[in-house]
Amino acid sequence: MTYNDVDTPSVLIDLDIVEMNIQKYQRYCNSIGLNLRPHIKTHKIPALAKLQLAEGAVGITCQKISEAEAIISEGVIDDILLTYNIIGEKKLSRLLALAQRVDLSVVADNLSCITGLSEAFAKSDNKLRILVECDTGAMRCGVVNPRQAFDLATVINKLPGIKFGGLMTYPPVGKADIVNKVLLKTKDFLENNKIDVPVVSVGGSPDMWNADKISVATEYRVGTYIYNDRSLIERGTCELQHCALTVLATVVSTPTPERAVVDAGSKVLTSDLSGLVGYGLVVNYPHVTISNLSEEHGCLKSEGPTGLVVGQKIQIIPNHACVVSNMVDQVTFTRSTKVTKLQRVTARGKVW
Amino acid sequence: MTYNDVDTPSVLIDLDIVEMNIQKYQRYCNSIGLNLRPHIKTHKIPALAKLQLAEGAVGITCQKISEAEAIISEGVIDDILLTYNIIGEKKLSRLLALAQRVDLSVVADNLSCITGLSEAFAKSDNKLRILVECDTGAMRCGVVNPRQAFDLATVINKLPGIKFGGLMTYPPVGKADIVNKVLLKTKDFLENNKIDVPVVSVGGSPDMWNADKISVATEYRVGTYIYNDRSLIERGTCELQHCALTVLATVVSTPTPERAVVDAGSKVLTSDLSGLVGYGLVVNYPHVTISNLSEEHGCLKSEGPTGLVVGQKIQIIPNHACVVSNMVDQVTFTRSTKVTKLQRVTARGKVW
Numbered sequence: 215m216t217y218n219d220v221d222t223p224s225v226l227i228d229l230d231i232v233e234m235n236i237q238k239y240q241r242y243c244n245s246i247g248l249n250l251r252p253h254i255k256t257h258k259i260p261a262l263a264k265l266q267l268a269e270g271a272v273g274i275t276c277q278k279i280s281e282a283e284a285i286i287s288e289g290v291i292d293d294i295l296l297t298y299n300i301i302g303e304k305k306l307s308r309l310l311a312l313a314q315r316v317d318l319s320v321v322a323d324n325l326s327c328i329t330g331l332s333e334a335f336a337k338s339d340n341k342l343r344i345l346v347e348c349d350t351g352a353m354r355c356g357v358v359n360p361r362q363a364f365d366l367a368t369v370i371n372k373l374p375g376i377k378f379g380g381l382m383t384y385p386p387v388g389k390a391d392i393v394n395k396v397l398l399k400t401k402d403f404l405e406n407n408k409i410d411v412p413v414v415s416v417g418g419s420p421d422m423w424n425a426d427k428i429s430v431a432t433e434y435r436v437g438t439y440i441y442n443d444r445s446l447i448e449r450g451t452c453e454l455q456h457c458a459l460t461v462l463a464t465v466v467s468t469p470t471p472e473r474a475v476v477d478a479g480s481k482v483l484t485s486d487l488s489g490l491v492g493y494g495l496v497v498n499y500p501h502v503t504i505s506n507l508s509e510e511h512g513c514l515k516s517e518g519p520t521g522l523v524v525g526q527k528i529q530i531i532p533n534h535a536c537v538v539s540n541m542v543d544q545v546t547f548t549r550s551t552k553v554t555k556l557q558r559v560t561a562r563g564k565v566w
Numbered sequence: 567m568t569y570n571d572v573d574t575p576s577v578l579i580d581l582d583i584v585e586m587n588i589q590k591y592q593r594y595c596n597s598i599g600l601n602l603r604p605h606i607k608t609h610k611i612p613a614l615a616k617l618q619l620a621e622g623a624v625g626i627t628c629q630k631i632s633e634a635e636a637i638i639s640e641g642v643i644d645d646i647l648l649t650y651n652i653i654g655e656k657k658l659s660r661l662l663a664l665a666q667r668v669d670l671s672v673v674a675d676n677l678s679c680i681t682g683l684s685e686a687f688a689k690s691d692n693k694l695r696i697l698v699e700c701d702t703g704a705m706r707c708g709v710v711n712p713r714q715a716f717d718l719a720t721v722i723n724k725l726p727g728i729k730f731g732g733l734m735t736y737p738p739v740g741k742a743d744i745v746n747k748v749l750l751k752t753k754d755f756l757e758n759n760k761i762d763v764p765v766v767s768v769g770g771s772p773d774m775w776n777a778d779k780i781s782v783a784t785e786y787r788v789g790t791y792i793y794n795d796r797s798l799i800e801r802g803t804c805e806l807q808h809c810a811l812t813v814l815a816t817v818v819s820t821p822t823p824e825r826a827v828v829d830a831g832s833k834v835l836t837s838d839l840s841g842l843v844g845y846g847l848v849v850n851y852p853h854v855t856i857s858n859l860s861e862e863h864g865c866l867k868s869e870g871p872t873g874l875v876v877g878q879k880i881q882i883i884p885n886h887a888c889v890v891s892n893m894v895d896q897v898t899f900t901r902s903t904k905v906t907k908l909q910r911v912t913a914r915g916k917v918w
Contacts, residue, residue, distance in 0.1 A: 221654070221656045221657065221918050222654075222918075223917050223918075255861060255862075277861065277862045278862060298818070298829075298862065299818040299819055299876075301816055301818050301829075301876065301877055302573070302574075302816060302877070304573045305573065323819050323821065324819055324820065324876050326875075326876040326877055327818070327819075327876060349821060353821075353825070353858075353865065354827060354858075354860060354863055354865055355818070355819040355821060355827050355863065356819075356821060357821070358821055358822060384860075464653055464654060466650070466651040466653050466679070466707070467651055467675050467676055467679075467707040467708075468676065469675065469701060469705075469707060469708060469709070469710055470710060473705070475706060475707050477650075477653075477917075478917075480836070480838060480889055481889065481892055481915075481917055482917055484832070484836065484837060485836060485837040485838040485839065485889070486832060486837040487837065506705075506706075508706060508736075509607060509629065509888060509889060509892075510607075510629045510630060510650065510917065511706055511707065513705065513706055523678075524651075524653065524676050524678040524679060525653055525654070525678055536861060537832055537833065537837070537861060540833055540861075541915065541917075542915060542917070543915050563833075563893065563894060563895050565575050565829075565830075565833060565834055565862065565893075565894070566573050566574075566575075
């Protein structure tokens with residue numbers, strides 16, 4: 215069976231490319247002495263997490279408890295960093311259960327979150343490791359100065375059931391130097407005030423090849439690198455042949471020679487533009503743009519004839535791989551054109 | 567149990583508002599003598615399709631075969647219009663099976679699609695009804711002039727297993743007069759050439775209250791009207807109190823007084839901007855904008871203090887309801903603040 219026998223739209227994952235991507239970045243991290251902790255939000259598949267660990271990753275990163283629960287459901291994954299402020303009784307009791315099963319760290323950037331974690335883990339045998347999240351310019355979560363990081367670290371080390379594990383940041387893109395500077399300043403502030411900072415966790419696929427510029431980092435989190443996507447091609451992080459995830463679609467209409475419609479819309483490709491023009495890259499048709507998406511229609515156009523005919527199958531490299539694999543209950547594993555397996559996306563839709 | 571006991575992020579559906587929306591638009595269609603054929607892509611839930619039919623809808627609209635298969639899985643829905651060009655052997659054999667179970671119509675806008683349908687249904691006892699899709703300015707699928715519609719209708723009536731059922735369009739927004747003109751011209755062209763046009767199917771929630779301006783229409787397809795959303799508020803199609811679908815989210819971080827982060831990101835709200843600024847409307851916090859989304863983080867900001875605190879739950883009206891209900895395996899049915907049921911989104915992710 216080749217992928218041309220697969221019904222459309224389907225998300226194809228080329229395992230040859232997946233393995234190459236995992237190996238290549240693991241080797242890079244090894245060469246600069248940086249621990250690699252892949253983010254499984256991209257693939258949400260236990261078998262792929264195991265490949266990453268087998269190659270040398272120190273553990274994995276998850277974004278939600280439900281994602282962690284799902285990813286450990288099919289085998290031994292024993293080291294998880296949950297890069298999210300865990301809030302509320304329901305989630306805290308599940309976090310406690312998760313900590314019985316794996317070596318667990320979480321992040322926090324505020325007192326309310328830390329107090330909740332302490333109360334939940336107060337009677338636990340093992341203290342929960344908490345990394346303080348620092349904003350280094352991405353303007354998402356994170357304390358905004360070293361003093362705040364110090365204050366939270368101090369509280370963490372005083373409260374029962376929890377212990378300070380280090381610093382973590384979700385960095386802005388293209389600012390490795392600033393990220394390093396902010397984290398170094400924060401780490402120095404803590405260490406000068408007698409708080410050890412054993413881990414400094416940095417991440418982000420766009421700047422993955424500049425990780426060596428962040429000398430303060432002890433570990434690096436990357437998600438998209440396993441599949442790659444159009445946004446990373448555009449940033450120069452990878453090339454087209456490194457993209458493991460493609461959306462297979464069928465041309466269903468060619469209303470005029472300059473237009474075509476495919477059966478992949480925003481319910482597969484998503485509306486994620488990632489700052490680009492158009493909703494994906496049509497493999498072998500660089501002159502064609504995906505100019506508009508309805509829910510189940512992708513509208514393609516070109517200056518001259520598209521060259522596409524009704525019934526033809528095309529492959530699309532989406533702007534953002536992580537959100538596309540989350541749209542489908544299963545993906546199709548391939549090796550080049552050969553289909554090897556229909557694979558359930560185990561942690562798809564796990565938002566709790 | 568009230569919705570404040572529900573874990574976040576969750577998609578809440580207020581059934582009181584759902585029922586009001588269904589009734590109100592059915593009454594409007596009744597008053598102008600227009601058949602209503604709701605599009606179930608918005609909710610993907612059989613129980614809600616049944617509500618729509620009980621109120622007087624003539625049948626339902628589906629966008630994909632898998633959506634139709636799922637929606638009829640839980641009870642009697644006997645009239646489906648599948649508004650999609652069905653292409654390829656796998657889908658055609660499923661279409662044939664579907665036609666054994668319900669009164670089925672499909673659309674087509676090209677010869678290749680029509681030939682495939684004819685071959686699949688050649689030996690069927692009942693001819694498959696095909697509506698020819700006409701482009702009236704939306705630049706998606708559809709023939710682009712009356713002559714093409716006539717040519718396809720002629721072929722449909724000649725080939726075995728299929729019969730011409732009328733015209734269908736996915737109209738551009740805010741152009742009711744043009745839509746009517748184009749369809750009238752096409753219908754006249756066919757009728758002047760001795761082809762009956764029993765059905766003219768028009769649709770679209772943004773212009774749902776202008777359906778009376780499209781005098782040529784015999785039926786109207788609407789999806790979003792059952793839930794409504796921010797895009798329809800912005801267009802003046804509905805008001806805030808008519809929005810049945812909201813995303814319940816928890817504030818997980820307030821890095822500065824002017825910023826807050828909630829646990830609903832693009833994997834729940836989607837990146838669908840629908841031409842607006844920001845990713846949704848925060849109920850009771852009109853001064854707060856959802857300025858940026860990561861996969862699991864929603865970044866909120868305001869000119870002055872947001873007034874939000876960590877742990878607080880907020881409700882967000884998303885830009886586009888149809889794509890949000892497709893992100894989650896289940897939604898929470900409520901009546902006002904009371905939770906009445908956790909409801910599976912039966913046809914979620916059904917793209918084949």
